[in-house]
Amino acid sequence: MKIGLDVLGGDYAPDSTINGAIEAQKVLQEGQRLVLIGDQQDTIERLKHAGADPDKFDYIHAPENISMHEHPTKAITQKPNSSIAKGFELLKNGEIDSFASAGNTGAMLVGAVFSVKAIPGVLRPAIATNVPKIKSGYGILLDVGANADCKPEMLSQFATLGSLYMQYIYGVETPKVGLLNIGEEEEKGNNLTISTYPLLQQNKKINFIGNTEGRDLFTDAADVYVCDGFTGNVVLKLAESFYVVTLKKGMKDDFFDRFNYERYGGSPILGVNAPVIIGHGISTPEAIKNMVLLSKDMIESQIIDKIRSAFN
Amino acid sequence: MKIGLDVLGGDYAPDSTINGAIEAQKVLQEGQRLVLIGDQQDTIERLKHAGADPDKFDYIHAPENISMHEHPTKAITQKPNSSIAKGFELLKNGEIDSFASAGNTGAMLVGAVFSVKAIPGVLRPAIATNVPKIKSGYGILLDVGANADCKPEMLSQFATLGSLYMQYIYGVETPKVGLLNIGEEEEKGNNLTISTYPLLQQNKKINFIGNTEGRDLFTDAADVYVCDGFTGNVVLKLAESFYVVTLKKGMKDDFFDRFNYERYGGSPILGVNAPVIIGHGISTPEAIKNMVLLSKDMIESQIIDKIRSAFN
Structure with missing residues (x-):
């Protein structure tokens, strides 16, 4: 190797x-x-x-x-x-x-x-990043910036890519996939997420648990959060800035520590x-x-x- | 009254x-x-x-x-x-x-x-929310959910609406307007933000300071952060969840306190x-x-x- x-x-x-x-x-x-x-x-x-x-x-x-x-x-x-x-x-x-x-x-x-x-069949690769869960461990969020504009088919593929990563790198047997959205109900969202929802439902390679919201990102709601690269990048940088604030204010906590990219090293291009x-x-x-x-x-x-x- | x-x-x-x-x-x-x-x-x-x-x-x-x-x-x-x-x-x-x-x-x-x-001339009203600044006071973010899909012209109008709100409600003389984006350079972004940038430059009713990123939201970079309602809603709920975490962990801090919606009461529809x-x-x-x-x-x-x- x-x-x-x-x-x-x-x-x-x-x-x-x-x-x-x-x-x-x-x-x-x-x-x-x-x-x-x-x-x-x-x-x-x-x-x-x-x-x-x-x-x-x-x-x-x-x-x-x-x-x-x-x-x-x-x-x-x-x-x-x-x-x-x-x-x-x-x-x-x-x-x-x-x-x-x-x-x-x-x-x-x-x-x-x-x-x-x-990889043949993959429309567009995506960058995945770790998101710490409040209780323990990590979920992942993708895409966080490789694709600023996405089509529903891409998001469905990101879900598959992220699930495989969670399964084979983090050992999560049947990773829960959540669509990052602005409401829990199926009909909520923007054009992209509304069109993506049925594709995720039909995607047999994943365990789709439905819509998730910004407030769910650090919970156990899902293991894989799927979104377009614009939203993901804004979320990633916002979360990092929060971590920096807690650092500056000297707040020590295991949850905040897990925001530290040093712990997991980097973001894969999947x-x-x-x-x-x-x-x-x-x-x-x-x-x-x-x-x-x-x-x-x-x-x-x-x-x-x-x-x-x-x-x- | x-x-x-x-x-x-x-x-x-x-x-x-x-x-x-x-x-x-x-x-x-x-x-x-x-x-x-x-x-x-x-x-x-x-x-x-x-x-x-x-x-x-x-x-x-x-x-x-x-x-x-x-x-x-x-x-x-x-x-x-x-x-x-x-x-x-x-x-x-x-x-x-x-x-x-x-x-x-x-x-x-x-x-x-x-x-x-x-209001005649306004394409679509927007919901604005307060975003606390780390140092002191508030900026605002809009739209946070009224319009999940936006056109560039709408974002330019949100900038005007937000500026007037900051000026007449918060007394900020010439509010700095930032476009919430995924890179500082003019050419960065998704289709929406790339098309919005020149409109904000041409908008004479605002003081456009350029692109801002997720990490800038709580800084003094801008007073008014403009984005589509999908991005804004995800950001809003993510920020709220952070605040809830700090509450649960018993972290007292003036910055975190300012996340408390109780302090400013609510979000105007502008x-x-x-x-x-x-x-x-x-x-x-x-x-x-x-x-x-x-x-x-x-x-x-x-x-x-x-x-x-x-x-x-």
Whole structure:
């Protein structure tokens, strides 16, 4: 197993990525190799400096970086030696089994769709994010930004993608799927959710429990919350800001702690032909470590094969 | 000045509405009369029982109630003696100057649009809600549910409506208007927000400061956040659920306190020909009191005339 990690992606890279890689490597087992994609010489020196053994890692030299504000498509095509472009080239060629980066989200999305491509039958891949439940554990919300405008068929597919992820990554047997909406009754909603409701009812690959509302997101109402990428992104950023407020006010609580992206590492792009994970721009070594471990889980669980079978 | 209050609306009515009316009446001045719309005899008895002087109030007998789960349009037309239908009849005829209810939101919206109607030039009225700012005070968010699907022109009008409300009710001289979106750059967003951006730039009645994101909602980034009613409703209910969590966990904080709808009383329907306020279903006497005082502010400020002039 070869786990690809972009060493240059993220606001605190390469320090945070390399330190995170060192921590992740300690818990990886025989045959689970971390492939560090970035400036090879610099990476090796930093590993040595941190007291880590460079022989425990594999390397791909990709000295260029795609910054946070570059145009995704342009950057991917014009910077073939960037860590993100290189990562997807390796992923496409099967030289790595997963690719994770805390760099430019748009470039990660474009790179994934252009290189390993959407799984046949999947209309549009989606980005899923963890949402903490008040009692314990996590649900997921998707899409949180890959598709600002959605069609009902896409939302129904997101439900399938999210269910498989909850099942094979979080071990939830029959994940409850809720449509994020503005009323509980079937007839409530905007044009998109009203048209999506019957599709979710007919979708035999999921356990649809009906409409859910903003107030249900952190409850046990559902395990998978489905929405368009615009709504999901607004919700995600709003929830993050709440978490930041509780941090600033020094409020310690297990529920609030679970908002911390460091705990789960990153957000998968679901519906493409390989495990791809996007980390938070401000990823710390702890976040990078958990992003690597989530990559491993996605490879081990064969989630991609499960999704392929579901859409076959 | 005659301030109309639905005595029967709300989960805890008529106890909470009558107790709220008693408290509000104590701070009203000469010539500011509260018109209690509900079962007249029952209301008078309850006022007496609570030690209040029934002569200090006016009454309109409307013994029927529209419950929370009734179909708005059906209920309004089939129950002419309901407190909400009666309230709007009085409002239309100029017998009261404002109407407030913590009852069925849909019936309030339908009633407002069917009776006093939208102000000429206003495409669709919107419901505005307060959003607390972390530092101090409030911004507003609209639409939070009157229009699940919106056109760009509607959002531009919401911006104007919200600005006038912030100016004349909250005394903010030149309210900053932000478009709730999923990226800061002009080209970011879904079809709706991308098309709305230039309209907001061209709207001379507002101070447009650009795109804002979910994370900006509680900051000083803007005073008026504009979005479609689907997004706004999801955001509103999510924010409320956060507040409930902080309450349950016993977290006391001025910022969280300001989420409490009791403090500001209710949400105005902006863009109709009279002040109409919708209260939270679980309104307490404190909330009812503040809803009455907000009604008074809306009458005194002549906000309806200001809106009419702006759309003339």
